[in-house]
Amino acid sequence: MKVMEPLSPAPGVQTIGFVLIPGFALMSYAAACEPLRAANIAAGREIYRAAAFGPGVSGPGTIAASNGALIPAAPLPARGAGLSALLVCAGGSPADWGFPTVHACLRAQARDGVRLGGISGGAWLLAAAGLLRDRAFTLHWEHAAALVEAFPDLSPTQARYVIDRDRITCGGGVAPLDLMHALIGERMGPAFARRVSDWFLHAEVSAPAAPQRGGLAERWGVNHPGLLAALEKLEATPDGPVPRAALARLAGVGPRQLDRLFRDHLGATPGETHRRLRLAHARRLLAQSPLSIAEIAQAAGFASASHFARAHRAEYGSAPRDARAAALASGEISGSEGKTTSGG
Incomplete structure (x- = not known):
């Protein structure tokens, strides 16, 4: 499809706009347009x-995509541009998404x-513009934790x-x-939409709430249902401890049997497993969020x-500030976002 600025489209033509944030994922953009x-x-x-x-x-x-491909783009649309919808495509790190002009647009x-x-x-970017209050929304799972920290009301x-x-979204x-x-x-109706999806061999269209x-x-x-129930709780609680007794109740076993389940299937205790999950959560925040190390x-x-620094060093062999510096060096986050405190 030729991508162009929406200048007086013919009657019956809907114009869908895409705001491309530098580094956007080309695959996601192509799957949309x-x-x-x-x-x-x-x-x-x-x-x-x-x-x-x-x-x-x-x-x-x-605008350069994540793979370096250059996509033709026009200036941000003004009011009265005749758009039916405007979708923001962003990839990479939230630290690179500070565009007040996009918020205003x-x-x-x-x-x-x-x-x-x-x-x-x-x-x-919709959240930063204050446009997601009282709205259900989603974004790529990798950015969810950082968004909650940045916008605690969402x-x-x-x-x-x-x-x-x-x-x-x-x-x-x-x-x-x-x-x-x-x-x-x-x-256009479900039958027409089915024809379009078939064009892309998109035979299994997922439901909105699909994971x-x-x-x-x-x-x-x-595959142990009790162990999976415990793991689900640990994954959902990255910000604090989960009492061993409560975890055992969720799994439907006693505390000692819970320990055996974790040891036999995962080679670690529940506490060690949860610590690794929390450290992985912290690593994402180090790379994606402007939060200080504290x-x-x-x-x-x-x-x-x-x-935190001791646990991070024990797990990854480096301090949190080193992980943040590596993210800076790779361009995952910008220099203005690399706040640190003692202990890093």
Whole structure:
């Protein structure tokens, strides 16, 4: 599909805009805009038009995707641009998503009644613009923990996509295929949407609430229902301890049998398993969030920054500040976000 600025589209043509944040995931963007092209082919006429926009673009320009591909983009749309929807595509690290001009653009489009959405990390920019209050939404699971820390009044849903009135969000990857199937079906009917999905061999269209990640049994390589119940609780509690007795009750066994289950299936105690989960949570925050090391220690349930630093060094062989420095060096986070405190 030719991507262009929405200049007076013909009657019956819906223009879907995409704000491309530098470093956006090309796969997610393609999974969102290619179904529009296929819908035009299936309809035998233009019924959708895609328009790509980018922050900092003052005329015809380009925005670099995560793989370095340059996508043609126009300046951010002004009010009255005639958009049916405007979706923000963001990938990489939240530290690189500080675009006040995008926030202002989104608020202006909201005043025009345009449906707004986010793909992969795009919901983060909607949150920063204050446009997700009282709305259900989702984003890529990798960014969920950092978003909750940055916007404690918001709670993302871990779903493949969410449509809540005038807000449209999805988790990235191939989830935009599911989202666009729903949006095309909403307008053109389920039979037409099925034809478009079949075009991409998208035979198994996922439900909105389908998980973004593989199930517990698949991720952990275990099938014991009691152990899976305990692991689910540990994964859901990255910010503090879970009493051993409470965990045993969830698993439907006694504390000693719980220890045996963990040892036999995972080669670690429940406490060791939970500590590793909390440290993995902290590592994501080190790479993705502007929180200080002391704040990350608290968010991961450690008594102090020094306690966190000792545990981090024991698990990974380096201090938290070294992990943050590595993220800085790789470009995962920007220099302005690398706050540290003693104990790191």
